[in-house]
Amino acid sequence: MPLAAHTRSEVLRVGPLEILPDEHLARAADRALMLSIRELRLLTELARRADRIMAREELFSLVWGREMRTGDRSVDVYVRKLRVKLEAALPDWSFIHTHFGFGYRMAAERTQRTRHGNERFTTG
Amino acid sequence: MPLAAHTRSEVLRVGPLEILPDEHLARAADRALMLSIRELRLLTELARRADRIMAREELFSLVWGREMRTGDRSVDVYVRKLRVKLEAALPDWSFIHTHFGFGYRMAAERTQRTRHGNERFTTG
């Protein structure tokens, strides 16, 4: 496999989620998700670094291609949009996890509602 | 199955839709669709790459056999014509899905009307 593996037909898998950046397409359970360009790019960059906490600034510069202004909420807004669509497609899963004060982390986790209703264990 | 499968008696199936390019024929529920040459060619090229997003430029060059001029809306107009005829033949299905800023994607999906009338996440 070449170094620049994502130059051609890259396929990202995060749990039941499948992302094909070169096809501008993301699939969940064999259904295509209807994502806008920004949404797909953000999802792609998150998925490329799954299980890692990504700072807002890092995400922004990867997706928007420029430095993030302090106070810019674009990342938050698009995380929200992705969460809504992912929740609709895969109600039993959660993918984008907030790390207070740092940023977000992509990881497929079942939304097992325990009697404590507590799913946190990841800390920063 | 031979590599150049569509050189002879190619049969494309997309959900309940059946396309026989060599016979200049498309069938839905055992009924032949009345399609013009252009319509059939566009439908064929879309069906050959089902589940993949095809850029307008790519579609145009495949169907029209020349480069697309910027701003040319021919693909859109013919997508519309196909949608009308497919909708008439198979009201419960949708086949040609718009991907904003890129082009179109062929995939058979049921048009499940929720109580909110919102089909966005089903790609429909």
Add this chain to the structure above:
DNA sequence: GGCCGGCGTTCACGGCCCGTTCACATCTCC
């Protein structure tokens, strides 16, 4: 030839999607 209808192309209008930003609500941590 003249009429007619289907087809392909092009245009224009309008609706809606998308990206951006703001305002307010809610949450986290101390």
Add this chain to the structure above:
DNA sequence: GGAGATGTGAACGGGCCGTGAACGCCGGCC
């Protein structure tokens, strides 16, 4: 409780796309 971070809904403007229709071309028919 309080300050700051994050969640969430919505407004707004630009531009992409849906849509109807006009126009010319061509072949069929009388």
